[in-house]
Amino acid sequence: MDEARLRSLVPEVLGVLGRRGADFAAAEDAVQDALLEALRTWPADPPRDPKGWLVAVAWRRFLDATRADGARRRREERVDAEPAPGPAAGHDDALELYFLCAHPALSPSSAVALTLRAVGGLTTRQIAAAYLVPEATMAQRISRAKRTVAGERLNRHGDVATVLRVLYLVFNEGYSGDVDLAAEAIRLTRRLAAAVDHPEVAGLLALMLLHHARRAARTGPDGELVPLAEQDRGRWDTGLVAEGVGILQAALARDRLGEFQAQAAVAALHADARTAAETDWVQIVEWYDELVRLTGSPVVRLNRAVAVGEADGPRAGLAALSGLDPDLPRWTAVAAHLxxxxxxxxxxxxxxxxxxxxxxxxxxxxxxxxxxxxxxxxxxx
Structure with a gap:
């Protein structure tokens, strides 16, 4: 059974239930029940119409839950109107779900968890394992998030920047448990890029691909961390590098620069260098200057200090570092390096x-x- 294909159907099924009148929280619970049933039964008896099967099972679970909640009379007409089995109509609801799950009322951790459930199709157990927390803890986090957005409709578009920040949080979690969150974030960002024409979406996808290309070289045989300058560049995935650079070039050509495009440009310059000594640090400093202009972020200024230290010498890097708060994450490590x-x-x-x-x-x-x-x-x- 193709679990990635199964997960990709989750937003579509959620959308069908939403258009039939199910509220988001109840629909999401019903779809998760259907997903678990599919994982249990499909290996032995795969359906001819996977989406139709999921819609039918999720809709029955929703109706059962509605009856159990004492709302039979208000939902009776929906019971009578239950469609006959057959292929489910096509409609892409993934974009609305991205925005819903990145609702500004949600904390970053809740937005990430809800995105992985509703858009990614992961089970609570898988998300809990990825974040190394008990399943009950993750279930509570997801339940609170669903209550927060319960009154929102799926036809309201939100802020693309918020969605991208949530996806980048997922990517930076990397790998743990039985779910590769970096690969999952790339998959979800690819789907978003196919649904919305925005240069920053392309910039984030390029950034993820360029970082992911270096993954095999980041750790040694015993799991020890290998810094960028010491990595075996022969282990970098040249296919991902080429794809990321191509996506980035197309985004930059639109002349609507954003922070993810600028970050991807820095990653592309590292990827372009055959050795650490050939890195174009002067140009990297220029891209960090753009990032400082775009974000004003102290973390960006910290990374810029490292680049200045490589381009103009360690004392110039220390001078750039001196104006930053020593309590910043990694400030001490950067100071030690310089x-x-x-x-x-x-x-x-x-x-x-x-x-x-x-x-x-x-x-x-x-x-x-x-x-x-x-x-x-x-x-x-």
Whole structure:
């Protein structure tokens, strides 16, 4: 059974139930029940019309739940009007669901969870495993999110930028459990790009592809983190790089620059360099200048300081870093790197150790600890 194809049908089935009068929360519960039933029965008995099967089962589950809630009389006419089995009419409701799941009233974590359920078609168990939380905790998070958007209709378009931020949050979760969230985010962003003509959607897709192309080289044989400058570029996926660059070039040609296009341009410059030494850091600094103009983000300024340190020398990088808040995530690690490049090994070792203490990611913590230990031992690179 093609689980990716099954998940791709979820927004369409949700849309059918919504147009028949089901509210979002009840429809989403019914579709999840149908999805679980499909996972159980389809391997042995696949239907000829998968979407029609899901619609029929989800609609019956919705009606059963409605009756159980004591609303039989208000829904009786819908029971009488239940359509006969047969192919389900085509209609793309995915775009409306993207906006609904990125509702501004939702917290980022709730928006991500609801997007993975309603648009991605993942089960609560799969989402919980991906985020390393108990299934009951994730179920509560999703239930609260559905209550928040319960009164919203599927025909209201929201802010594309909010949708893109939610998808980027999904992508940055990477991989855990039995769901590859980076690959899932790329799949969902591809669907969004097919549904809406917007250069920033293309920019985000290009950025994801260019980052994902480096995935195999990011960790060593024992799971240790490998920094970009030390990665084996022969392990980068050239097909994904070429696709990402092509999508980015088409987006930039429209002359409507946004932050995801600018980030993708930085990633493309890294991908274009055959070795770390050939990286065009001057041009990367220029793209970070554009990002600062677009966002004003302190995190962007932090990344710009790294690029300045490579383009103009570590002392220039430290000068760019000096105007930023030391409490920023990764500030200490960046300072350690720049001090090391400037030859101040004692300061670099102390800052690497401090950065390791602050790190929440185990792989990053181990990497920073090894950097500190190497400098403290007096060994070279």
């Amino acid at each position: 001090h090391e490049r400037d030859g101040d090994r004692d300061t670099a070792a102390r800052l690497y150790a401090e950065a390791a203490h602050r790190a929440s990611n185990p792989a990053e913590r181990d990497h920073l600890t090894r950097r500190a230990a190497r400098l403290n031992s007096g060994r070279g690179d």
